Amino acid sequence: MLVKHSSSTVLRRQQFLVRTLCGSRTHLPKLIRATMSSKSEAADAESVLRTVTPSLDPKRHKGQAGKIAVIGGCREYTGAPYFAAISALKIGADLSHVFCTKDAAPVIKSYSPELIVHPVLEESYTISQFSEEEKRKVEDKVIGEVDKWMERFDCLVIGPGLGRDPFLLECVSKIMLLAKKSNVPFVVDGDGLFLVTNSIDLVKSYPLAVLTPNVNEYKRLVQKVLNCEVDEENAGDQLRSLAKQIGGVTILRKGKTDLISNGEIVKSVSIYGSPRRCGGQGDILSGGVAVFLSWAQQLKSDPERNFSPSESPAILGCIAASGLLRKAAALAFTKHKRSTLTSDIIECLGESLEDICPAS
């Protein structure tokens, strides 16, 4: 039955399954080789990319390759949500939405006509004169505006350019609850991690949550959840403990080597990369995780595919996004050197994915 479809792809995916992730580190001859001291395994990001990226079937219609929504963008920040949302499209999603504040919307819209931008979030300063009851009404309206779309999304990215306004973060907490109720996966980055670190219950034990902390965000998470400092000597074990402690969410710890764990397994991605550390690369990553996670989930829900129950779409999404971002950053750096900006890396996403996983 599988062979009918596209035997080479299926075979590749079956081979992948046999060798896959989770569980013991034996039986993973090609994809994984032990490198890190702290019980993490180097993932073969290119194989994962080839596995999760769907073939382009002309019979599919708009939306089937992924509908992503970014929750972020406020008076202060507009670049981050744009980077996350446009990256999702450039990787191959069909539709990319942004839910941001009224101030941020015209700017984010003007960056690209490809995005659907909803000016629905509110910051405290716009409601400072309101009574408590009026504020609750505004909050209900914000949540309602997001809720009517929720079921349509394959994954959310919560946090890029969100800011730290208390009223806005309160609304975003409720949006996380909505997403959980609808079983919509979400990737939390940037100021979304600030929110989550202070209210860990928002993501605790939600298996479809992915956190993508950088060095500082990771430090705060470790302090808050594990009550200790970051232990570089046992980085993999500590990450695994952290993810387990948060009830099996998936964490992608960004760094020279990206480490990924869901409390069970620990993977690492350290291929390629660029020495440029311009701001915004994390936004590409979060948008990428959302797309690849959606694709991995589609694969998993296909009864014709023998996807092992032990395989985690979130882990696969993280590995794929990390690998692709690194390859695109390396390619952009060869072209632009010290001048490399995040937009240049985004322009290299397509070529990088094509190189690993040709469209036809």
Next chain:
Amino acid sequence: MLVKHSSSTVLRRQQFLVRTLCGSRTHLPKLIRATMSSKSEAADAESVLRTVTPSLDPKRHKGQAGKIAVIGGCREYTGAPYFAAISALKIGADLSHVFCTKDAAPVIKSYSPELIVHPVLEESYTISQFSEEEKRKVEDKVIGEVDKWMERFDCLVIGPGLGRDPFLLECVSKIMLLAKKSNVPFVVDGDGLFLVTNSIDLVKSYPLAVLTPNVNEYKRLVQKVLNCEVDEENAGDQLRSLAKQIGGVTILRKGKTDLISNGEIVKSVSIYGSPRRCGGQGDILSGGVAVFLSWAQQLKSDPERNFSPSESPAILGCIAASGLLRKAAALAFTKHKRSTLTSDIIECLGESLEDICPAS
């Protein structure tokens, strides 16, 4: 009263009306050959493109190659009307207008200085405090702003990024009546189809209306008008029945194969194409239909051309736009693969048309 205004335009439209649309399938010897099972005929889109695209005569002046207006763009959506309007220009129209809400206008303007953007439409939230009388005044003002331009347009595109605000849709209903009164053809897409499906009389028996539904929009139209479900086995016949039932409007049913009917003949276009289903491609199509329909109408009103009375500018416009979009999408896909976005396809319109129908 009309004749006082601009006699040549009105005369052209009256002449057109007399000779227009509907008619038998004979007299289209070169352009069409039978292939589809369900009584539709594969159109030779390239021949149609060569037939309807005017030669570039240096003696012609601004406007003669087409003046298009898009009615769409609201607080939420700005990309769609931009895609439709800029596509019209990139295909070869001389002037492209957008009538949108005040919120949408600065954003759409910022996408391109080539467009003429009128911030005249209103959404309910801007008039929520108004009395019924005040609302009617606002409505009259909106209609008046569009009406003073109406006679100048060769074709409207109604719907891209229109949204579903009740007040706005009420105004758009009136704009459709204006267009009909002035014999200005219009293409209805996106939320314009939502409006029309719920008020089919808005387009019924107007031979200059073209509807361009996608899978879901078509399903709703069939349910509403024919009181049944979509019948894929007899797709061509059902489309013909639907178009006939709506009094001979032209319908372009988008899909893997595009099917086109005016209640008499059924044509299909399935050449080229790309497997990418990123949002916005339907907007290119609607802008394209507007231009090619205008050009076909010009041809038909030219006494020196032996245009068969059975030939329908609306049908020719649909065939030409479908063929060109597919070719441009295929070309963009060869360049950008999975990263292909709607803007990339728009950038390929010129090269694709040039390839089929060289400018000199």
